[in-house]
Amino acid sequence: MTLTPLILAGGSGTRLWPVSRDGMPKQFLPLAGERSTYQQALARVADPALFAPPIVITNEAFRFFALQQAEALGLTPTVVLEPARRDSAAAIAAGAAVAALRAPDAIVLAMAADHVILDEALYLDAVRAAEQAAAAGRVVTFGIRPTEPKTGYGYIRRGAALPVAGVFAVDAFVEKPDAATAADYVAAGYLWNSGNFVFRADVMAAELARFQPDLAEATQAAAAGAIADGHFQRLDAEAFGRAPRISIDYALMEKTEAAAVVESAFRWSDIGSWDAVFAIADHDRLGNAATGDAAIFDSKGCLVYSDDGLTVIDRIENLVVVSTPDAVLVADRSRSEDVKTLVNRLSNRREASEHRRGVRPWGHYDSIDRGPRFQVKRIVVQPGGVLSLQRHLHRAEHWVVVRGTAEVTVGDRVELVQENQSVFIPATARHRLANPGRIPLEIIEVQTGSYLGEDDIARFDDVYRRA
Amino acid sequence: MTLTPLILAGGSGTRLWPVSRDGMPKQFLPLAGERSTYQQALARVADPALFAPPIVITNEAFRFFALQQAEALGLTPTVVLEPARRDSAAAIAAGAAVAALRAPDAIVLAMAADHVILDEALYLDAVRAAEQAAAAGRVVTFGIRPTEPKTGYGYIRRGAALPVAGVFAVDAFVEKPDAATAADYVAAGYLWNSGNFVFRADVMAAELARFQPDLAEATQAAAAGAIADGHFQRLDAEAFGRAPRISIDYALMEKTEAAAVVESAFRWSDIGSWDAVFAIADHDRLGNAATGDAAIFDSKGCLVYSDDGLTVIDRIENLVVVSTPDAVLVADRSRSEDVKTLVNRLSNRREASEHRRGVRPWGHYDSIDRGPRFQVKRIVVQPGGVLSLQRHLHRAEHWVVVRGTAEVTVGDRVELVQENQSVFIPATARHRLANPGRIPLEIIEVQTGSYLGEDDIARFDDVYRRA
16 A cells, blocks of 8 residues: 655745746745755655655646656656646645546545655654554644744644544644734644645545535546646646635535544745745854855845855845846845735736746756847757747847757758857748757857747647647 | 146945946946946036046056046046056146146146036036135145034044135044044034045145155156057056055145145035945935836835846845846945955955956957856947957857947958858957947857866957057
8 A cells, every 4th residue: 555645736926036936936946955845745755665656736837847857856757737727625636536546545645846844754754644544534634743833824723632643633723823822822732734635535535525516526527537648647627627716725624524633743844935945944153044156244044045146145134135147136034925915016027927047848048138139048958858840930040059969950951060060040940959969958049130029939840749 | 727637537446346346446337327427527527618638547457448438428538547556645646747747837626536426516616716726826625514424534624714715724634533523523514525636736746745755756757757558648657666655635635734625515425335325326205225127115225226137125124235247235234334344255256356247448248158168248349349359279259240240350351240140260260350330239259168268368469459
C-alpha cells in the first residue's frame, strides 16, 4: 500500500511581487532554498518505496513549468490540467478522481506546491499517522503546532483522540483570529490549518457526493472525460466548468464527520508574504536574511532578495528589499501581507503581471534591451528543444550563437550554426530554431522592425502543440 | 568689463553612490533637473553680455564629459586639464593663472560644478556685488544665508560692512559646528561657506605669492607651460605636481586680509549627500521626492531615484531608495552622509567605482548582458563620432545596426552598413566603427571569445588622441 501524492500547483499570486507574478507564480520559484517549493514538494514524495508516482494538478498557463521542473529532478509526473480556475475543492476532487481511476481505494496525499516544509522525518511521521487514519475512512488534515500566535492563519480546535497516535477528531475549524484571540488559541493547544490532506479516494468521492453533489458530479465527469495530450491529462472542460468555486474547507472539512487532524510538529510555512519568506530563512547575527548578491550594513530584521545586480542596505530596520531585472520593491516587512493590494494598484503596468524573463517549453528567454525600433533577447534552448515553425510580418531577426550549436530553418533551407556564427531571418520568412546538441544553446537575438509585439507571430508547426 | 567664469569640475566622489561613482561623478549627472549641475553652471554664465567665455578645470579622466556636455549646450569652453589630483587651492590658482594669461586684471568667478543654485536673479545680484568688491581688490566668497542650522557646512562670521551693499569683511571662518553651536551661529547671522569665489586674477596671484609661495610658483609655471591639445589645455605636469594639496580656505581665505563675503540669498545646495538631493527636490504632499519611474504608496519623507526599471515603495519613511542598472541602495536618509564610508567597504567590487554604462568621446555604451564566453553591448555613436582603429586578440565581434548608418572598416575594406544589416569582425582583424550620418548610430555588439576584458585592445589610430 503506497500513498498517491497529489500536488496542487495551480495557484497564481502576487503576494510575493515583484518576484512572483501571475506569469510565473511563487510555487515555481526558488524562494526558500535552491529549488522551487514545487520541486521540494516533488522531492519530498519521490521515494518509490513510500509513494506512488505523483499526480500534479495545475492549469494551462503553468503546464510547462510543472513538467520541466519535474523533469529537472528526473521525474515524470502525471500533469492534470484544469480547464478553468476553480478553488481548492474542485482541484482536490478532480485530482482524487484521477487517482481513483488508478485504484478506487488509493490513499491520496494532497499537498500545496507553494508550502515550505522542513524537518523531513517529522513530516513523514505525520504522513504515516495520517495514512493510518485515512485508511480507516478519515479525511485527515495536517494541523501545524503553532510557533507564535499568528493572525494570518485559520486554526483547528482538536476533539477526541483517535486510535492512531497523534490523530484527533476535529472539534471546529476557526477563522483567522485577532491577536488576543490567537494567543488564547495557542495557549489552548489549537493547531494551524495548513491546507494539506490525506484521504482515501473513495471516501473523498463519497463525502463530496453527500455534501457537494454538484461538485462531485462535475469533477468525476471531468476526470472520466480527461484526454491525454503528450505528458498532460486535460480534464473535460465542459464538465469541470460546472464545478462551483469553493474551498475544500467550506465545501467539506467543516461539514464532514470524517474530518480528523494529525498534529504536525515539523516547521512549515505557506510563504504567503515576504514576511513569511523572512521567517523561514536563515538569519544573520542582527536578524537579517539575504538571497542573492547583497551587502548589509548596520541593519536589523531586513529581508533582502537580490535577483539582479548588487543590493546594498545601510542602517535600515524591518524592511523587505526585493530587486529584480525590471522592478524593485522596498516595503515595511511587518505589513508586507498587503503587497497584493499594492500590485492591484499597479495593474496597468506590465511589471505587475509579467516578468522580463519568459519560460517556454523549449527553454527560456530574457529581454535584455529594447529601443523604439529594436529589441534584444538572450534565448536559451535546452538540448532537444525546438521552437515553433513561425513567421513575423513586422520584424527581422539577427541570431548570433554564443554557446552550443543551432539548427536553423529559414524558408526551405536547414543549416547548422555554430558558436560565433550568425544568421539573418528577414521579415516574412518562415523560420525555426532548434537545439539538436547535448548542451544548452544560447543565442543573442536582435529584433528590428516597426512593431515588436509578441503577438506578431504566425505558428505553422509546434512540437509542444501550442495554439 | 566682463567676468571670467572658472568652473571647477575635477571632483570625484561616491557620496551619491550608486549613481555617482569615480568613473562618472556627480557634477556630470542630472541629479537635480534635466541637466547635470556642470551644465547648469555653464548655462548660468552663458550670457556673453555679462560673462567672458568660461574656463573649465578638470582632470584627464573627465575631459570628454566636460567637453561633450558643454557642446550639447552649444558651448566650447577652454578645458584645462590637471595632470594630477590636488586640492581646491591648486585648481583655483591654476585656473586664475590661465585667466591672467588672457588679461592680467581679469575678474574671475570660480564656481563649483557640482552645486545647485536656484533663484537666478538673486544669484546675479550677489555676483554683481562680489564683482564690485573684487574689482577693488577683495577676494570675495559667497556666504549663503542659512535656511536651517546645518552641521555639515562651515560658517562665516561677518565683520564690518564694506562700501558695496551686501559685502562684508570676514571676521572668521569657522569649522563645521555641532547642532547647538550651529543654532547659535544661525541666530547670530553667520553665513554658510559655499566655496564659490570672485577675485581679480592679479590679486589672487599676489595673495597666493604672499601666503603660499610654493603653490603660487608651481601653478603659475603649470599654466605658463600648458600645451594645447585639441580642445584641451594640458597644464605642465612637472610644475603642477609640485603644488601642495591644500584647500583654498586653509591656503588663503583664512589668512588674507583681502577676504570678503557677499551675503547670498539664493537657494543653494552642494548636493553632498542623498539627503541634500532630497532637500533641493520637489516634494509630494507627504514629503516624498522621486526621479524616474517610481510608484510611491503610503510613504513619507522618502527619496526615490529610479534609473532602471520600476521602483515601488510601500509604507516606509525617511529612506533613500536608489536603483541603477547594476546596483540598488536603500539607506536611512538622515544618515546618508556616510554613503562614502559604505562604498569604501565595497571597494573590492567593480560596482563601487565603475558603471555598467561607459561614456566615451565618440558617444557611450551599455553592457546589457554577459555570460562566460560572451558579452552584449549597446553602442551609441554620435554623428561624426569615430572609434579608434583597433584590434582584439581574443574576441570576435558581431555588430547589428539598429539605428542610423555605420561606416565600418575591417582590414582594408570600408563599407556602409545600414539599419537591419550586420557585420562580423573576426578576432585579430583591424577594424573601426564610425558614424558619418546626421543622426545617432546605434548598434548591438555581441562579443564572443575566451577573454572579454576591456584591456584586450590595441589602438592604431585615434582621432581623440587617447593613449
